[in-house]
Amino acid sequence: MTARPGAALGRLYRAAPAVQDSVLAVALSLPDLFLFSDFALPNVGLADRLFTVGYAVLGYAALAARRRAPRAVFGYLWAHALGGELLTAAGVFDYSPTLALLAALYTVAALRSARLSALALASVTVPVALSVRAALADVPAAERLTSLIGVACFYGMLNLEVWAVGRGVRAGRAAAARDRLALARAQDATLAERARTARELHDIVANAVTVMVLQAGGARHVLRADPDRVEHALDQIESSGKTAVAELRHMLLVLRTDGERLAAEGSSFGLADLDPLLNGARQAGLRARLEVTGAPAVLARSVDLTAYRLVQEALTNAAKHAGPGAATVVRLDWSRADGRLRVEVADDGRGTPTAARSELSTGHGLIGLRERVAVCGGTFDAGPTREGGFRVAAALPAEEHFRQEAAS
Template structure:
């Protein structure tokens, strides 16, 4: 029966109010009939009076406070008419008190606590004062003061229900907010991982394909005039392509599940392989000089990889855009004023022809340049790239924070 009533109401306030008013009327009918029989009065008159007290409940959801005023008015009229009715006096709690209690419960559940208690106190005061006026005397005092308990009890029950609903709503909101936060964090981590893998793939492919293209050009140019040098260029193409495949296999392995035993275990490249990287560029025709200031032991893997990739991408751009030129790489492991910073500089003397390069005054806007900036920011550093001031060429300068105790004084050429 209760489930059928809930489905019929369906969250509609009007239907709920009709059901509550009807239930209040039906539950109070036996009391009204018994009171009329006990006093020898008309049962029809008492039922009509009960109906009049329940009618305001039809709009209790829309106007809860006016409904309380209407039901209290009916209760006051009932208390005034009691002395003029035949038969013995009934108890102070009349049949209209049921409607008053339901109306005060609605106010407590639909408004704030101060409003509910102010309304309840006003209702209790009106009913109690009326009872004291129409039924004076000490023998009637306990029954008259008993009218205070009914409104206060209704407000207290309604306030407790409202507090419980707010608590449940708050718990549900916190759970939903936590779920949204987890989903957003998961999406953010997926995006960061995707961007990291994209940077790795770009750096690996761009670097090795650039070297392969340069070495293939050398082999094609020397194939007829100097077959020996052309053969050595083809050998370097073979070695470069093998290295590219190894790095691609290691990078694509990041897409595998961490527990997959088939995932590659090759170490990530770092500054320890910088000499081999520069040799590869020298074989492709780029004259590269390396200068080191200070020494560093055991750089964190992420910082080691970041520095290596920045040098790799900067030299790749130099080889692609600068034309025949010389390049210089300088590593400063905290020997300048700020000993906690790795300063990395790559510059060249060539004339760049690609968009966003030194030829047109830009600072570089390709995926490689974006990737270098992202790598530097990922380790808490900064990167600046642009044409060299007052001279031909391009310059990439990065400052990456070193862990405490990493930078050491000294110089190694």
């Protein structure tokens, strides 16, 4: 089925600004010739009419580029209007180009700065004054003052209104652009908050549940052979569950009360809480140890929480994938050379992987860590090691706190 010719022309008109401006030029040239020249008078010869039309075409052709080069088109049409007035005063023809210059003035007002559009408005007083003079040429002296006031008000108000409409259109477009920008920022903020909430939920729930499942699985294997170990595992499961519920309660409270992010982070965990985290990893079967290099400093809350979450997620992954028995080392390097804290968690991959490791994986842990580290202005790296294990590392900014420590 072929498209109708009218529909195709309509699509071309909407898609091509130059086509729209060409149509505008034709639409304005006709009333301009009939209202502001002697083109339609019966006593005008064919040669004079053709000369007037030709001069009009020289001006209106420029409107096809008015949106691409509004300042240049306005300057050209200003000169065109001035030339028409001077030729009229010289008796060559009787034509005061008006509507094309109005279209150019509107375009400058709508697309250019307030200063440039004000200059354009002021400049049109020159051809307007000549138009007023031409309009009063045949007016009797007794009626000249009244006619002068009327004609001057007509041309002045016409140009001023066109200029004001252009400025209003520009203001409307600017307001719409600000609204779109504000909406985009709000959407970005919403997506960022959703991502942050997803990271928190993953770190709180997924890690706690993973540890509890691993501990429960270990307890099942020694249910009859070692009741004391089972009881200890149940204590650890209970402790992990209470910790997760407490974090969830605090997170929900912050979300419901529109609390500040720092307030949420201030009551969350940090590197000072690594000992319980390492003990939980050992209860899950990992042979975990901590290595610290350099003198620790007090971190920003967001950085401190990020470092803790990185260790938490890496230990959970080691427990799931490397399995109980894997040797895992947590390294904290407080390097003063570049003002960054380096956090690294690596396992040797030589444990006994749990059969449920694929079911325990959400697939978002490392993605969330990368996002956390990026928000803090750090760098993140994760991947397998040559020995067959896995390594998660980050360099987090801490130079501000090093400077504070040195100043004290």
